[in-house]
Amino acid sequence: MPDPSAVAVFADLHEEGRELDALVGELTVPDWARPTPAPGWSLAHQIAHLHWTDRAALLALTDATAFAGLVEEAVKAPDTFVDAGAEEGAALAPAELLARWRAGRAALDEAIAEASPGAKFPWYGPPMKAASMASARLMETWAHGQDVADALGVRRVPTDRLRHVARIGVRARDYAYAVRRLAAPAEQFRIELTAPGPTGSAEVWAYGPEDATQRVTGPALDFCLLVTQRAHRADLALTADGPDAGRWLDIAQAFAGPAGPGRAPGTSR
Structure with a gap:
């Protein structure tokens, strides 16, 4: 089955x-x-x-x-x-x-x-x-x-299908470093993403240990736009606590292959 x-x-x-x-x-x-x-x-x-x-x-x-x-x-x-x-x-x-x-x-x-x-x-x-x-x-x-x-010029309504994109983005953390020939942090990060839904929805998609010192929080849609390089970090409501988490948001990618240039600031959505 x-x-x-x-x-x-x-x-x-x-x-x-x-x-x-x-x-x-x-x-x-x-x-x-x-x-x-x-x-x-x-x-x-x-x-x-x-x-x-x-x-x-x-x-x-x-x-x-x-x-x-x-x-x-x-x-x-x-x-x-x-x-x-x-x-x-x-x-x-x-x-x-x-x-x-x-x-x-x-x-x-x-x-x-x-x-x-x-x-x-x-x-x-x-x-x-x-x-x-x-x-x-x-x-x-x-x-x-x-x-x-x-x-x-269409604004799509985000759905909970984004959980698949978010999960790949989280799991690809170390790949983003490897493709740039950088050493990945040894510590795992805590990622907490607000799922798409009605205003005030409390559902959070969480990954990584709860006590991690390096943390990323924000809307799941914004995280998915970031890791697919469909928006620049400066245009997104993502927060990084800790220098390693911040560095990751600068290079994150969910896709295989060379790192792309991504979108320029102010050109997204």
Whole structure:
């Protein structure tokens, strides 16, 4: 029997894709060329990138040999393979790109649901179980969905699906240091994030030891925007207690790969 928590992740991934689909599904052809906050990327590039990565995840779950071929391509062109994949999809007619993205999402949803719960599948980083794969896809769908929303001038309503993004951001703390060739602090941090909900909601998502001296507090939405580099720290209501916690907020990232430049102050939301 599938783990109920994993089934919930799968459902959340499906819903995150559906919500983004509602933003782009009725766009006119010229709208797809709108620039987004990612330099050189239009709305079409954003959806093309998600489709490209969904396809990679599908192959990781269903065809390890084919996925190994994708890894070889990435090794040959580590600085350009992501942009190249987005460029290829963005060159399609918008209707064709939208249809392919929708079909790819449906196929990935099915493959994730049918995957053996205990099996680990290859990825560009460490192998992952299906539930972790779903969480990672949700995080990226949400992050690129923010780029789309910003380009369209839409303010999205945050949901409790952000708990998956927040959890990845917390767990990736040491990776943020490693990718910059910095030593991570030995002490674990305490992170307390106010969950999305009605004004006055007392729900807090907490991570790390309660007695930690290095602490981060603030809205979960702001933390998720920070770790996906969709907003500059100066524009967010996050508080760091302790120098190590403060340094982490300057470099935090939830995604694999090189550290990006992020957004400039005053350009977010």
